[in-house]
Amino acid sequence: MVERRKPISVEDAVAKVSANSVIKQKETIAIEEAYGRFLAEDLIASHDVPAFDRSPYDGFAIRAEDTSRASANHPVCLDVVGAIGAGFVFEEEVQALQAVRIMTGAPIPKGCNAVVMLELTKEVTSENGQQQIQIKRSFNQGDNISRQGEDTQKGTILVEKGTQINPGIVALLATFGYAQVEVAIKPKVGVIATGSELLNVEEPLAPGKIRNSNAHMIMAQIARAGGEAIYYGKLNDDFDECLVATKKALTEVDMLITTGGVSVGDFDYVPAILNELGANVLFNKVAMRPGSVTTVANLGEKMIYGLSGNPSACYVGFELFVRPMVRKSLYSHLPHLRKAQATLGVDFPKPNPFMRLVRSKVDFIDGQLVASPSGVDKSGIVSSLGGADCFMVLPGGTRGYEKGMTIDVLLLEDTQGSEWPWSNIVASYK
Numbered sequence: 323m324v325e326r327r328k329p330i331s332v333e334d335a336v337a338k339v340s341a342n343s344v345i346k347q348k349e350t351i352a353i354e355e356a357y358g359r360f361l362a363e364d365l366i367a368s369h370d371v372p373a374f375d376r377s378p379y380d381g382f383a384i385r386a387e388d389t390s391r392a393s394a395n396h397p398v399c400l401d402v403v404g405a406i407g408a409g410f411v412f413e414e415e416v417q418a419l420q421a422v423r424i425m426t427g428a429p430i431p432k433g434c435n436a437v438v439m440l441e442l443t444k445e446v447t448s449e450n451g452q453q454q455i456q457i458k459r460s461f462n463q464g465d466n467i468s469r470q471g472e473d474t475q476k477g478t479i480l481v482e483k484g485t486q487i488n489p490g491i492v493a494l495l496a497t498f499g500y501a502q503v504e505v506a507i508k509p510k511v512g513v514i515a516t517g518s519e520l521l522n523v524e525e526p527l528a529p530g531k532i533r534n535s536n537a538h539m540i541m542a543q544i545a546r547a548g549g550e551a552i553y554y555g556k557l558n559d560d561f562d563e564c565l566v567a568t569k570k571a572l573t574e575v576d577m578l579i580t581t582g583g584v585s586v587g588d589f590d591y592v593p594a595i596l597n598e599l600g601a602n603v604l605f606n607k608v609a610m611r612p613g614s615v616t617t618v619a620n621l622g623e624k625m626i627y628g629l630s631g632n633p634s635a636c637y638v639g640f641e642l643f644v645r646p647m648v649r650k651s652l653y654s655h656l657p658h659l660r661k662a663q664a665t666l667g668v669d670f671p672k673p674n675p676f677m678r679l680v681r682s683k684v685d686f687i688d689g690q691l692v693a694s695p696s697g698v699d700k701s702g703i704v705s706s707l708g709g710a711d712c713f714m715v716l717p718g719g720t721r722g723y724e725k726g727m728t729i730d731v732l733l734l735e736d737t738q739g740s741e742w743p744w745s746n747i748v749a750s751y752k
């Protein structure tokens with residue numbers, strides 16, 4: 323008699339997985355290695371930026387009060403007493419009716435309190451040979467000065483731990499002197515593919531056989547999530563072979579993923595292996611399509627994921643249940659896929675008692691995010707995965723969905739660029 327599995331909702335399944343703890347570890351690496359890693363410490367401003375009042379323009383540093391009576395008919399003349407470039411400090415204090423030629427980024431000389439852009443001055447030489455500038459309008463104290471700390475004040479938390487380091491964060495690390503940074507150690511995630519039908523990628527097709535795409539797909543998903551994949555190969559549908567490999571993998575990894583053999587077929591051994599290992603099964607059926615057979619268990623602190631053999635089901639199962647735990651072990655406070663609202667771009671008449679997670683593409687059309695399936699929506703399909711940058715979330719229990727409905731999407735990544743010109747942006751400049 324075949325075991326009857328009771329499905330739990332996607333929300334409950336994600337909650338059950340998320341309730342588990344993960345091991346978090348950190349290491350110190352050089353800034354050059356930091357891009358793409360996850361911060362294991364808050365990034366704190368170690369000083370003000372700018373660290374001194376500075377000029378945002380090439381021009382002249384002046385005392386604003388000297389220009390109070392300046393006008394087009396009666397320009398004020400200031401003596402130019404020196405010049406200062408970025409990286410240098412003007413040593414003397416500037417006196418009344420004096421100006422200093424200043425370059426962008428240079429510190430404001432003592433005594434000055436405003437900067438006049440070069441274009442608003444006229445350089446002249448007085449009768450006694452003194453270099454001067456004429457200014458035809460008045461300026462206020464503080465005009466054209468980038469104040470110390472206007473960008474960032476010392477002690478500010480700039481980026482929270484658990485954030486993935488992007489190029490902007492690399493700039494912050496450099497700005498604040500983080501030649502080295504503490505990042506999360508990538509969790510080791512083992513991958514075992516089961517199925518006697520599986521061929522290695524380089525092998526030619528043979529009758530009844532298929533290439534093992536899931537293992538490679540999962541390894542790429544692990545890398546995208548921020549983990550380190552450890553591959554234990556493809557195994558035949560053989561209980562003992564699978565048990566030995568699973569036991570070995572569990573001694574070496576932080577979490578383990580198997581793909582295939584999780585359903586109710588004669589050669590689906592994953593449930594029996596979990597039983598033999600004494601693992602605590604959190605659920606073995608989820609009210610979703612694809613991926614209803616997804617099985618998740620824990621053994622001590624280690625999560626064991628029995629993902630479906632069907633490629634699309636396997637892909638979705640990873641993003642919903644494995645990714646958050648990888649991200650949690652990378653100190654992330656927001657480990658789940660980012661949710662957004664979109665408009666359904668096509669009619670989707672397929673009824674389903676279960677929630678559907680449809681591999682889809684999003685586009686901005688007339689200022690709205692519009693989502694449409696990226697290919698055929700069946701769990702055994704692989705071709706819809708390549709173009710998918712989100713999952714549409716279509717709740718179960720309806721008779722289908724109509725174009726124009728507001729739906730939730732879970733964003734995976736940006737897989738497409740944009741056409742040129744960006745006409746709506748260009749138009750906004752007119």
Ligand SMILES: Nc1nc2c(c(=O)[nH]1)N[C@H]1C(S)=C(S)[C@@H](COP(=O)(O)OP(=O)(O)OC[C@H]3O[C@@H](n4cnc5c(N)ncnc54)[C@H](O)[C@@H]3O)O[C@H]1N2
Pocket residue numbers: 515516517519520532533534535536537581582583584585586587590612613614615629630631632633635701702
């Ligand atoms: N009587 C029932 N049969 C099935 C049920 C059910 O509830 N009752 N569920 C169906 C659903 S839904 C799914 S999903 C699949 C899941 O099956 P398994 O996870 O046990 O996976 P397999 O049977 O091993 O394989 C399914 C399918 O995927 C191919 N596959 C397997 N591994 C790979 C791989 N590494 N790379 C690419 N493709 C792979 C395999 O050849 C099969 O075609 O069960 C349904 N059946």
Ligand code: MOO
Pocket residue numbers: 610611612613614615616630632634635701
């Ligand atoms: O688990 Mo199956 O993928 O629902 O379609």
